Amino acid sequence: RSLRETLVNTLRGPIGARISANRCCTQAFFGGNTCIALAAAGYPVRLPVALRSEKARPMTDLLSTADVMLDLQVPSRRSLLEVLSEEAANRLGHPRQAILEALEAREQLGSTALRDGVALPHAHVEGLPRPIVLFARLRQPIYFDPADDEPIDLVFLVLWPASDKKGLLPAMGEICAGLRDPQVLRRLRHVTTGEETVKVLAGMRKHGTGEPDQ
Numbered sequence: 001r002s003l004r005e006t007l008v009n010t011l012r013g014p015i016g017a018r019i020s021a022n023r024c025c026t027q028a029f030f031g032g033n034t035c036i037a038l039a040a041a042g043y044p045v046r047l048p049v050a051l052r053s054e055k056a057r058p059m060t061d062l063l064s065t066a067d068v069m070l071d072l073q074v075p076s077r078r079s080l081l082e083v084l085s086e087e088a089a090n091r092l093g094h095p096r097q098a099i100l101e102a103l104e105a106r107e108q109l110g111s112t113a114l115r116d117g118v119a120l121p122h123a124h125v126e127g128l129p130r131p132i133v134l135f136a137r138l139r140q141p142i143y144f145d146p147a148d149d150e151p152i153d154l155v156f157l158v159l160w161p162a163s164d165k166k167g168l169l170p171a172m173g174e175i176c177a178g179l180r181d182p183q184v185l186r187r188l189r190h191v192t193t194g195e196e197t198v199k200v201l202a203g204m205r206k207h208g209t210g211e212p213d214q
Helices: 003-011 032-040 077-092 096-108 168-178 182-188 194-207
Strands: 068-072 122-125 132-142 152-161
Touching: 068 077, 068 194, 077 096, 077 132, 077 152, 096 122, 096 152, 122 168, 132 194, 152 168, 168 194, 182 194
Parallel strands: 068 132, 122 152
Antiparallel strands: 132 152
């Protein structure tokens, strides 16, 4: 099942009754990945307390115009992950197969498709020299998983060194929080250049989730 489906079912149960609408559950309840699902579902999520001191790196530090792929044509999730793994491998000088296997292993735990046509494939990768974010807009939407409710056409790939256990979650939280704004999604579907895309993504930082509650 996808993270979103797991989240909905859990919120209907006894644990869900114990969660404040204004705070993210701690990792003891759900775990970091479901905090990402909460953000994507529109909840006012905050990161687990242990990670709140970890500031998300600015999107422009992780993604440049060269990391943007517009109107990418792929027939399936597997094909998409293969293309993204190849692109990441070329930029990082890291084996493509190692990246692909890490992404596939993550998908086996549950679909990383979120909502509103967005997918966020991600993984910690052993030996990765640095983090990387790639953005792809698909020419034709695809179903990321047979159980998903809707196809996806906007894809963020986030890869993080396995040696850094705290950086991945804040980075994904920032992306998910920014994507709650329908205008951001609309702009990403209409940009025509990498420069325009990076400008839209850089503006998402104001929606980040890494700050503590006031």
